[in-house]
Amino acid sequence: MANLIFKYSAMNGGKTINILQTAHNYEENNFKITIIKSKIDTKGKDSIISRNGEARKVDILLRENESLLTEGNYKKYYTSKVILVDEVEMLSESQIEELWTIAHLIKIPVITYGLKSNFTGNIFSPAVAKLFAVADDISEIGSSCLCLCGKKAIFNSRRVNGVFTDQGETVVIDGSTSDVEYVPLCGDCYLKYVKIKDKHVKKLTDLVNKVL
Numbered sequence: 769m770a771n772l773i774f775k776y777s778a779m780n781g782g783k784t785i786n787i788l789q790t791a792h793n794y795e796e797n798n799f800k801i802t803i804i805k806s807k808i809d810t811k812g813k814d815s816i817i818s819r820n821g822e823a824r825k826v827d828i829l830l831r832e833n834e835s836l837l838t839e840g841n842y843k844k845y846y847t848s849k850v851i852l853v854d855e856v857e858m859l860s861e862s863q864i865e866e867l868w869t870i871a872h873l874i875k876i877p878v879i880t881y882g883l884k885s886n887f888t889g890n891i892f893s894p895a896v897a898k899l900f901a902v903a904d905d906i907s908e909i910g911s912s913c914l915c916l917c918g919k920k921a922i923f924n925s926r927r928v929n930g931v932f933t934d935q936g937e938t939v940v941i942d943g944s945t946s947d948v949e950y951v952p953l954c955g956d957c958y959l960k961y962v963k964i965k966d967k968h969v970k971k972l973t974d975l976v977n978k979v980l
């Protein structure tokens with residue numbers, strides 16, 4: 769039996785370290801593995817790079833509309849013991865369907881790693897929604913709020929020129945423009961720093977003050 773697995777976390781959650789460790793474990797036992805990432809993820813070009821600087825070239829750098837079910841790509845992964853996907857939120861819904869088919873038809877386990885939500889607090893992409901719908905196993909790689917409040921990070925907030933924002937394009941790779949960075953925050957800190965002007969926050973704050 770082979771499964772399609774989705775492991776998600778906030779930014780800085782150690783997803784890439786987890787992939788590199790999993791790859792190492794398989795290769796130590798002389799098993800072939802295939803690592804895939806989307807070409808949209810321009811960080812590291814054709815490699816995945818963990819926060820501690822460890823890097824590894826991917827086997828398939830998948831273009832936006834590229835199929836995994838071509839002879840050329842099939843020959844790259846068909847003898848693999850496992851397929852590992854980094855930043856899976858950048859794939860397309862169709863590519864997730866292909867990965868599911870690979871897992872269940874030719875019995876190669878597929879472990880995907882990525883973000884659950886984007887900086888606006890919504891499901892990151894149709895690919896992530898699809899994973900939540902069809903993945904055989906879903907688990908969270910826990911990470912901490914960057915404010916060191918001790919709570920679990922849920923949100924990937926965007927900071928532009930040092931100011932938190934929930935406006936703009938969904939995919940802006942950090943480091944691609946020097947002023948964009950992502951900050952993992954817990955719910956309380958997300959409300960405090962990003963959602964403070966949100967209509968619901970304002971309405972409830974007014975109520976709290978009124979009924980004092």
Ligand SMILES: [Zn+2]
Pocket residue numbers: 913914915916917918919953954955956957958
């Ligand atoms: Zn916090």
